[in-house]
Amino acid sequence: MEAAGAMAGRRIRVRGLVQGVGFRPHVWRLARVLDIAGDVANDGEGVIIHAWGDPAALDGFQDRLRREAPPLARIDAVEVFPHRGPAPHGFTIAASAAGLARTGIVPDAATCPACRAELFDPADRRQGYAFGNCTHCGPRLSIVSAIPYDRANTAMAAFTMCPDCAAEYADPADRRFHAQPTACPACGPRLWLEPAPEAGADPLDAAAALLRAGGIVAVKGIGGFHLACDAADAKAVAELRRRKARDAKPFAVMARSVDEVGRYCQLDDAARALLQSPAAPIVLLPRRPDGAPLPGGLAPDQDHLGFMLPYTPLHHLLMARVDGPLVMTSGNRSDEPQVITNEDARARLVGLADAWLMHDRAILNRLDDSVVAATGGAPAILRRARGYAPAPLPLPPGLDGLPPTLAMGGELKATFCLLREGQAILSQHIGDLENAAALDDYRVLLRLYRDLFDFTPEVIAVDAHPDYLSTTLGAALARECGARLVSVGHHHAHMAACLADAGIGLAEGGDGTFGLILDGLGLGADGTLWGGEILRGGYRGVTRVAHIAPVALAGGAAAMRQPWRNLVAQLRQAFGETWRDQAAPVLNHLPPAAHVAVLERMLETGTNAPPCSSAGRLFDAVAAALGIHPARIGHEAQAAMALEALARPHVATARPYPAAFGGDVPVVVGWAPMWRALLDDLAAGEAPGLIAARFHLGLVEALVQATGRVGAGPGALVALSGGVLQNRIILHELQARLRAAGWRPVIHGQVPANDGGLALGQAVLAALIADGHDRAKPPGI
Template sequence: MGIHSQPAGPGSTSHPVVPGAVGEEIRVRGLVQGVGFRPTVWRVAHEWGVIGDVRNDSDGVLIHAWGDAWTLQHFIDSLSAECPPLARIDAIERHQLNEAAEGSDFRIVPSVSGPVQTGVTPDAVICAECAAEIADPANRRYRYPFTNCTHCGPRLSIVRAIPYDRENTTMAEFSMCDACRAEYDDPADRRFHAQPVACPACGPRVWLESRDGARVAGDDPCRAASLLLQHGAIVALKGVGGFQLACDAGDEVAVARLRRLKRRERKPFALMARDLQALRRYCAPNEAECALLASAGGPILILRADGPECVAASVAPGVGTLGFMLPSTPLHRLLIESIDSALVVTSGNTSNEPPCIDNTDARARLGRIADVFLMHDRDIARRVDDSVMRVVQDDARMVRRARGYAPAPLLLPEGFADTPAVLAMGGELKNTFCIARDAQAIVSHHIGDLEDALTYADYRRAVAQYLRLFEHEPQLVALDFHPEYLSRKIGYDLAQSMQIPVVEVQHHHAHLAACMAENGVAFDAPPMLGVALDGLGYGVDGTLWGGEFMLADYRGYTRLGRFKPVAMPGGTRAIDEPWRNAYAQLRAAFDWHAFTRHYGGLDVQHFLKSRPRATLDTMIAQRVNSPLTSSAGRLFDAVAATLDVCRERVLYEGQAAIELEALVDPHTLRDDSDAHAYPFEITSVMPDGLRSIEPRPMWEALLDDLLRGTSVPVVAARFHKGLAIAIVRMVECLADLLTEPADARSVALSGGVFQNRVLFEQVVTRLELVGFRVLTHRQVPANDGGLSIGQAVVAAAQRSDAV
């Protein structure tokens, strides 16, 4: 029947318009710009004999295609099956075209600008092909630190505007040489429209300079910096999203010096290993952990320190884990290629400040820390920290969402398609903010703690950048309830300047809503139980909450239970000085004379006896700078201090709980009968209508164990197990009280306390054993880094109901 009787198929080289050909406009939404998606469309179209064109625009990728119906269907199926590694297709929309095809081939045509609806892809770890090129002496990119292609390289850290074209990035000032231009223009090349494409002849350059700004002689700065690291030097290097400080992780003198100069007394340092073989000297990652380490996101992964060798003691004091990553960029790869051990690679800042991104700023702020600087001349558009993850119960879980993951949009559940555009400002600590519209939420990269002036300024700048970058015009601003949060104050100012309303969202409701949203709970789903455990959040009753049991949906919540409220003598000083929480908890459980009579021989009693108890008693009695809190985090602090873990002072947020978790005896946790776990009492309805977890029985059992000489690891295990049992008992108790239409067999877990692996695993396992469907965090952190998406969905739901 001739050529026109059969549809084209893979391998076809001619492009006749077959009888019965139809035209379609195909819209592809998702992460489809700057990731090699158009060349994939071009290649697949040629394989199937489809004619037409493809372009980037502000909505994603737009395809005009002509062919018979069978061919077009297989063309679209192939696009999904052969999606490039960094791309993510969220939706494919097809509409018939009535006009005839122009031409007889398939072309890639120029981008079209307009209101932004598409996403920006995250920065991606160097791919295998580029890694092979920089290791090949015959390749023109041999040892070139800025080698990249559409499968890897910088994205968020260099983009200034959408569409993601070179002129809208910090690569605009580097003109491509003829060889790079040929790759960039060839649809069959993996560097087709790779916006940062460059080589030694035309791209950014790297150099080594001393602390006084003098260039260090030599033709291979990365190799020279590597040799200095192996001889005890501290090197400041300009990474993809900011400066980092590196030293030999096995050199105790170098690590201790870095700690002192960086003013980071105890918080663990991140580590980098050349490859998995080198990493296995210190940790024994499982298959899932190895896959995550080698993924395009390339996060810092928290691993058990269970390898045959140890890093310097000052790397991660007081914890049983190490945070490892593999080289994420060609520069890192070249720096570490000859180092068999590990490097400390930490943020380029002093404690609590944001890392430097500008060369001049780095010289000024890091000059007293670093011995040498590994610099380059490609600008960083915005600071992007390393992401941090942990594999728990075989699932990768986000601890800090930044490089490699932000700002990939998260799809919102069913029912959120027509909700208003929202700007959610996030919290005070571990801040992120969120812009949401059209059933998508873009959670910003990790910003940090807004109490620091430089971080606060960076936050304001980042909010403005995202609004401009994504052309987001919010219709309302979502804020935390806490009256003193800086994020709230900025949000009010923005709302006033834009003349749009604000929605105040209670802290723990936002936590639970974030968990529900990332687990796909529909807009109109019935309310479910939620447990939100953290350090503290402002409650609507003016007290500080932090151990909350709620019945919640997106529109609202009912507080059903809590941990027993106990005073925080000294207010925020009690967060920094855990002994204050220990005293308040013990005072609430016993009067001082009874405590002394029964437990006077204990070390903690002798310690507290020397503290200004009379002053604290007066403060608590008169409610002077001693707010009540139901915080689970403060209970952990109190137990830790009683066991002489971070008793006098913590040096970073969550330190006492982290070090207490590290002490847990695994055999006691696994093998001991539940009868040995420390008991908590679930009280009946309190005067305020709430059930409460009362810790007095726990304190009695714990202190009796200490009198018997029970080891601290066993005590820590019995505390964790007992607390998990109490949480599950409370959930069961509350579920029994629920009636339709509430979902009484589902429970959401959120809040930073659930980043405690021991508690999390105990609670989840026990809830599932008694028949609950348990919703937990994976894509966004359980800590305050996930608050902003929760604020966004609550505000959108409440505003939609009000309209």
């Protein structure tokens, strides 16, 4: 026992994101205030503190370590042990121990309030400097090349600190203590504009003038280039779409402040917090009906806009020079990854930009802007990248002690995941691996993460689809490093990702759990394509107990680009060869009869028309019936997103369309009754928005009924995952109906419901299989 008033010694272990975030100087300052002696150091497990003092002071010290942690720190655990030995004089920051790779790198962070104030302070030496930062903000993952995370292993190695910056860097009382990217106008990166403005002109002033005049400027950010234009200038927005060959995909918009965002969109406290958070993501927000006008071309067919705030000093300085919000869309040609080097920007953005706002700090690792939905309920990450990756995710109870596992993810929205020691490290969004540049990025980042985290996998998890490039790469890597290769079912991985994301442990996520998985498609256990599934089981394995009725994917990949194909396939499935007799209200949305006849022959013979239980293709079919992009969509889910926006005003008053149920186990949900009612509504001239709402509610009602038919008992967990669950109507209505039925819906929070979160589920399932000890058995799918 420690006697009151006596000197006591304690060894305090702090785990979490506690390196590179100013945690050691935070400990040093607290110790000095509380008259505690000892030392603090980084090591391979986090931060280790040796502390001597009065027991009451030590108790207060431990409490304040948690409560007053630096802004970018995340404390996962504080472990306290008695410590013997003589007390030293004073408190010091000790040299770091080896093995730092075990704690990782924190994400890039938006400019903190103190650095932002310096930008506009005439008395500060960093006034107007586009690259100021401190321990609480600035680039991290985007500039790092190796561990340990020090200046020599970052893009800042090219810049030697001046005496003033070096003094701040060495002073534990300064917020720039050991801030590796620290710099100032005397010693740091510089900014310029190409083509060069007239002699003596400020590059930011010249760029802002060009933007105000309707021009398009390539702006080098923290994780890649953006293409910027005046968001209120319809001609500039249309010209940017023309140059990028980007017909309809929404543009992200940057505003100077939360108040400016509020002029255009509805804001609640959660949205405000997200916009102003260190992650500074793009936040999808509902337009204000009475809001200030913005061109419809920013987000065609959508009732939401994606807004973000300035997150670097350069952005703050640029936004202060313009009159309103700017488009800030990825600096690339359509479907290519974002450009990150000055050379590539000059070459690949020629013809897209009128000028280039450049600097000489290299971007070593590409980071797209993260995207979060915040329209009611808990925020949901749709794209996890800058500001979130590579922060590790703690795994739920029962999933510790698993072998080191690398999960390779899927083919689209690719990410990979490292799992070890009770944590999962999910990479940033990389993109679609069918794109050669994205595939190259995937390989480079995989090597980087393995180096940064000193990671050698014992298990490699891949999707069950043998033709995915991620599967091929995983198999090759398993041979190279002698790891065990485990194939994981696509939809089981979605379910496991949702459970792990929501903190559902191994015991809780057992055999009585259900997974309601809705997406475009993935390979099922029976070798067919799935995409609208109800699974029963949990981490240890699942059974397919219900699904949407399979409908031919007419033309294979073409059906994912041309919604009319799915409409014809659905109508033929519902009404047989006489489908045209029922389909008069939608025939004008179909191509010439000769094209339809070719597709019908494909359906009759099964040629390039595999059956698929896809929820995503059902959305495309209904959208096509309403005349929403029936011929072709310009980006994934374009038709479904437009259908959702059309439905939203009518959800509160609409009645659900009916569905049909067949079979025992699995229950098969058919849509012939829905199609009959929908066509009747079209013929009667009902509003398209009402029809869209009835479809959404009918899908929800059918899925809830099917869940009841397959034996979900009171209180059963129902995991909701897959790309379709990014539809906020479907997500919210499903949660409400499931709760009303006495079940517990489980949703994503920290990782995307789409394939961007797939690798987390793969990693957990493969590690459990490899671990054995009856903790898991191979999944059924």
